[in-house]
Amino acid sequence: MTLRITAAVLVGRAVRVAARLRGGGSAIPGKIAMTIAPNFLEETISRIPQGVVAVSGSNGKSTTTNMLAAVLRAHGLVVFTNPSGGNLPQGIASAVLSEVSLSGRLNADIAVLEIDEGYGIGLTTLLKPRTVLLLNIQIDQLNRFHEPERVVNMLRGVAGAATRNLILNRDDNHLVDLDTKIPASAARSVTFFGADPALIEGAAHGVASAQRFGDSRIAAGSRLAAVTVSSLGPSSAVLSTAEASFPVRLPSRGLHYALDAAGATAAARAVLGQAFDTSLVTTALEGLATVYGRGELLTIGDESVEIIMMKNPASLQLNLDALETAPEQVFLAVDEGTPDPSWIYDIDLSALDHVDLITGSKANQFAVRLRYAGIPVGGVDLDIRNAVKKFLALPKPSRGRKTMILNYEQMMLIRNSLGFKDLEGGAK
Amino acid sequence: MRETVRILHLVPSTLGQNGETGNVMVLTRRAELHGLAVEVLQQEAGDEFPFDIDLVYIGSGPVSAQIVAQPAILEVASDLRQLADEGVPFLAIAAGFQLLGESVTMADGSVLEGAGVFPVTTTVGGVRVVGDFVVESRLGTLVGFENRGSVVEIGAATPVGTVTYGQGNTVESGVEGYWVGNLVGTHLHGPVLANNPGLADWLLSVALERRGVVYPTDAVPELEEIDRYAAEARRVIAAGPLSE
Numbered sequence: 001m002t003l004r005i006t007a008a009v010l011v012g013r014a015v016r017v018a019a020r021l022r023g024g025g026s027a028i029p030g031k032i033a034m035t036i037a038p039n040f041l042e043e044t045i046s047r048i049p050q051g052v053v054a055v056s057g058s059n060g061k062s063t064t065t066n067m068l069a070a071v072l073r074a075h076g077l078v079v080f081t082n083p084s085g086g087n088l089p090q091g092i093a094s095a096v097l098s099e100v101s102l103s104g105r106l107n108a109d110i111a112v113l114e115i116d117e118g119y120g121i122g123l124t125t126l127l128k129p130r131t132v133l134l135l136n137i138q139i140d141q142l143n144r145f146h147e148p149e150r151v152v153n154m155l156r157g158v159a160g161a162a163t164r165n166l167i168l169n170r171d172d173n174h175l176v177d178l179d180t181k182i183p184a185s186a187a188r189s190v191t192f193f194g195a196d197p198a199l200i201e202g203a204a205h206g207v208a209s210a211q212r213f214g215d216s217r218i219a220a221g222s223r224l225a226a227v228t229v230s231s232l233g234p235s236s237a238v239l240s241t242a243e244a245s246f247p248v249r250l251p252s253r254g255l256h257y258a259l260d261a262a263g264a265t266a267a268a269r270a271v272l273g274q275a276f277d278t279s280l281v282t283t284a285l286e287g288l289a290t291v292y293g294r295g296e297l298l299t300i301g302d303e304s305v306e307i308i309m310m311k312n313p314a315s316l317q318l319n320l321d322a323l324e325t326a327p328e329q330v331f332l333a334v335d336e337g338t339p340d341p342s343w344i345y346d347i348d349l350s351a352l353d354h355v356d357l358i359t360g361s362k363a364n365q366f367a368v369r370l371r372y373a374g375i376p377v378g379g380v381d382l383d384i385r386n387a388v389k390k391f392l393a394l395p396k397p398s399r400g401r402k403t404m405i406l407n408y409e410q411m412m413l414i415r416n417s418l419g420f421k422d423l424e425g426g427a428k
Numbered sequence: 429m430r431e432t433v434r435i436l437h438l439v440p441s442t443l444g445q446n447g448e449t450g451n452v453m454v455l456t457r458r459a460e461l462h463g464l465a466v467e468v469l470q471q472e473a474g475d476e477f478p479f480d481i482d483l484v485y486i487g488s489g490p491v492s493a494q495i496v497a498q499p500a501i502l503e504v505a506s507d508l509r510q511l512a513d514e515g516v517p518f519l520a521i522a523a524g525f526q527l528l529g530e531s532v533t534m535a536d537g538s539v540l541e542g543a544g545v546f547p548v549t550t551t552v553g554g555v556r557v558v559g560d561f562v563v564e565s566r567l568g569t570l571v572g573f574e575n576r577g578s579v580v581e582i583g584a585a586t587p588v589g590t591v592t593y594g595q596g597n598t599v600e601s602g603v604e605g606y607w608v609g610n611l612v613g614t615h616l617h618g619p620v621l622a623n624n625p626g627l628a629d630w631l632l633s634v635a636l637e638r639r640g641v642v643y644p645t646d647a648v649p650e651l652e653e654i655d656r657y658a659a660e661a662r663r664v665i666a667a668g669p670l671s672e
């Protein structure tokens with residue numbers, strides 16, 4: 001078997017080099033490695049001594065994985081992780097390729113892996129995570145998942161795969177009692193994270209958790225949390241455990257980012273046990289770079305451009321809720337990566353007082369929505385490059401910041417076209 | 429004669445997923461921009477039924493929500509049938525359309541009784557169809573998004589239109605929805621009225637006609653702007669429809 005792994009590493013790496021020279025296709029090398037050695041992921045990742053932490057949910061996977069890896073590193077662990085967006089099997093395999101030895105060994109104490117919901121059951125069957133951290137279940141990709149209940153079922157399977165620790169968001173309608181919906185295991189401890197109820201009530205749309213119908217349940221928020229968000233600042237929060245309260249820096253404004261930090265902290269606490277140190281959480285999150293499009297600020301010429309990613313209704317709503325004032329110059333780009341934008345009619349867009357320019361194949365549908373909400377639209381230009389050029393040519397805003405609201409595909413395209421060439425999903 | 433359009437929105441707490449409430453907003457905004465007042469009444473389980481209604485709307489949701497919504501719909505089934513008999517226009521979307529039909533046969537074989545407003549039956553199952561949806565109707569091209577895990581039998585009734593992209597009621601039928609008299613049921617999402625303002629205007633004009641009021645056709649700049657964007661949205665979808 002080792003020979004086969006070695007072959008997979010060699011060929012995968014050659015493909016990786018070729019793919020990078022052409023400037024794309026970061027998941028392809030991993031796919032090829034898995035074709036050569038079907039057990040590529042198990043053989044490499046299962047040898048990591050402290051096992052796998054799997055992070056999943058509708059929103060915040062990349063941010064939280066990034067936070068958790070940083071916190072564990074601050075505690076002295078060598079962490080193997082997948083770069084944001086590389087959360088399908090081939091993406092994880094590509095990440096392995098960039099670090100694995102020819103014999104298939106990864107130099108890591110622990111793996112922290114962002115896991116796509118749809119591939120969650122398959123991946124956790126392969127990777128047998130010791131720890132599972134589930135963030136939220138929100139209305140997301142109905143074109144792909146059809147109904148939120150299917151996501152609930154998938155994440156129930158992921159939760160049930162946790163052998164040691166299961167960490168759940170108590171403020172999520174579906175996760176609050178997910179531990180009672182999976183086969184019990186004496187070896188598995190369950191902990192919760194959440195936010196002070198006043199913070200959730202104070203947020204314009206709460207945590208945007210998917211509504212739950214039918215079955216008997218307990219109310220979101222009603223579990224005792226090991227880590228809570230106890231206060232929230234513009235880009236910082238205070239987290240509390242039973243023993244201590246400590247400040248953390250957040251990638252951007254918003255309760256959702258604070259909950260991501262609480263989830264990462266609760267997972268670190270479960271993994272590290274006695275070694276867990278809250279001051280190291282503060283240190284780790286202080287020095288963290290933002291993940292693409294999650295509250296990221298790009299510098300283009302002498303201007304700063306804030307990127308707001310709209311992955312799904314919840315992420316757009318929470319990011320809009322977190323705006324302090326209506327942004328001065330707004331660009332919107334949405335394409336086929338958002339096949340069914342119907343959900344924009346569920347979103348409260350009142351945080352925007354106008355949009356300057358819309359592009360992408362769904363641009364006209366967004367213009368209709370905005371106009372029905374009474375929000376002025378400067379115009380639509382379906383030529384994406386042209387639209388970006390026009391927007392960047394607008395006079396520098398008085399508050400010094402342009403705002404781009406983009407779906408994932410448009411974010412990657414526009415980042416790339418502006419010269420930010422480092423790709424998500426595997427290439428380093 | 430009053431100038432208020434009264435819209436009955438059935439079970440919005442359960443059947444309001446994926447932007448479907450946008451249809452009510454579109455009807456409301458269009459009527460308001462033409463100078464009409466609009467009152468939206470929400471009908472939930474246990475509410476008294478308001479008969480003085482000009483238009484009935486029901487949205488969609490997942491099967492779990494459909495099951496929860498069904499008793500609330502059955503409570504008022506005969507009232508709804510009476511409104512339909514009186515010619516009150518209905519717009520019913522997907523899960524809501526199915527619940528206003530005769531029955532919904534679930535994947536496990538159990539049968540959910542419907543309100544019997546639409547003489548159609550639904551069977552959950554078959555291949556999941558997900559993608560852009562283009563239908564040629566008597567109002568021209570209607571576009572939307574199809575996300576369907578069931579088939580609807582409408583018998584010999586008139587459909588909303590002929591499918592030019594997507595599946596429609598069944599794999600073989602080649603037609604979408606049900607449109608007989610003033611009753612419209614469809615699986616066009618989008619929400620359907622957002623990108624197809626002609627259908628919204630038709631519903632409003634039929635609703636007003638019953639009261640002897642003519643729906644205004646004066647040019648409203650804000651609606652003209654919206655409708656230009658909607659026409660472009662239809663053009664873009666119809667020119668290059670995609671599915672999963």
Ligand SMILES: [Zn+2]
Nearest residue numbers: 328329330356
């Ligand atoms: Zn502006």
